[in-house]
Amino acid sequence: MKSIEQINEKISSGKAVVLTAEEIIDYVDEKGLEQAAKEVDVVTTATFGPMCSSGCFINLGHSKPKMRITEAWLDDVSAYAGVAAVDLFLGATQLQANDPANRDYPGDFRFGGGHVMEKLVAGEEVQLFALSYGTDEYPLKELRTTLTINDLNQCIMVNPRNCYQNYNVAVNTSDKPIHTYLGYLKPHMKNCGYSSAGQLSPLLNDPFYRTIGVGTRVWLAGAQGHVYSEGTQHSPTCERGLLGVPSEGAGTLALTGDMKKMLPEFVRGVSLKGYGISLSVGVGIPIPILDEQMLLQTTIRDRDIMAQVIDYASDYPQRNGRVLGSVSYEELKSGSISLDGQKIEAGGLSSYSKARKIAALLQDEIKTGRFLLTQPIAPLPVEQSMKPLKESSL
Structure with a gap:
């Protein structure tokens, strides 16, 4: 042992x-x-391959004047803003608004959240457009800017599956x-x-x-x-x-x-015809x-x-x-x-x-000593089965 x-x-x-x-x-x-x-x-x-259940949390930093973001798009891809004033969650499979590719075949999209994540990791600029209702504390109602990953406070990949x-x-x-x-x-x-x-x-x-x-x-x-x-x-x-x-x-x-x-x-946006957008991720x-x-x-x-x-x-x-x-x-x-x-x-x-x-x-x-192993703080479940969606007639 x-x-x-x-x-x-x-x-x-x-x-x-x-x-x-x-x-x-x-x-x-x-x-x-x-x-x-x-x-x-x-x-x-x-392993390296498409892993749809992926995404990232982003902290943008505060604008002047401050803004409580309620809707946001990165390169026209919607990011979830229901977290905090300038925190966003971008999902890998989220679609770009008004993607014209869908005309050819249902689900035939060319750009989405996975591609935005790829651009961020590559250090490329992405465009941010944000809206808000405006408050005394957060008066700004609209924001347009460009940014790179180095302009963000945090950009944390969080992949549920x-x-x-x-x-x-x-x-x-x-x-x-x-x-x-x-x-x-x-x-x-x-x-x-x-x-x-x-x-x-x-x-x-x-x-x-x-x-x-x-x-x-x-x-x-x-x-x-x-x-x-x-x-x-x-x-x-x-x-x-x-x-x-x-x-x-x-x-x-x-x-x-x-x-x-x-x-x-090892972070690559993927477009799968007839399905949509995903993200290929490398894991070791x-x-x-x-x-x-x-x-x-x-x-x-x-x-x-x-x-x-x-x-x-x-x-x-x-x-x-x-x-x-x-x-x-x-x-x-x-x-x-x-x-x-x-x-x-x-x-x-x-x-x-x-x-x-x-x-x-x-x-x-x-x-070379740059990667040490860790003892898990809790085991993964070994007896658990996936349930189907509970469906009821309304």
């Missing part, structure tokens, strides 16, 4: 052995589980093409869409949340952030396969970090190797991680979707899968190359 404190001492002294979730597989094959568990201190995991533990593979059994958040799906199951880093993905390497919990320090788009809660729709009570890996979405994480310290490469999470069992969990391979194939044509809009089968991430990453004797083209929305880069960047930060 090792403790996080002992591992941090090795990190601070430059003696920690840190491998990525890719590297650890061959290392354990070569050294054996027992010996590798003694030698390895940390395994780095990562990131890093889905696993996810669906989407297909279309109908005779017409459909547009989904997993991409364009051709009729008659000619292709499928998925989004996961597979064997590099954080929660697939810690399936029962032994080391990832509330307070865990994470690499969030280059900044040192942390887990502030289980994510929304966290639903770990499900069927599990090899090493406890779930076959469904299961766990999620709520993450936060300082956008002023983030890297533009270190797994401390406390014992042999913890190490064993991090040796999970793409070939052993199964995902459910769901028909998004008719079943998914009505309920969770009919499961047509299961496929491994090794199959998905090969570019095609086989289902019921049919070869199906596979395309992923997540970037494995960027996930690999994040895992390596985090590895370097830990090795």
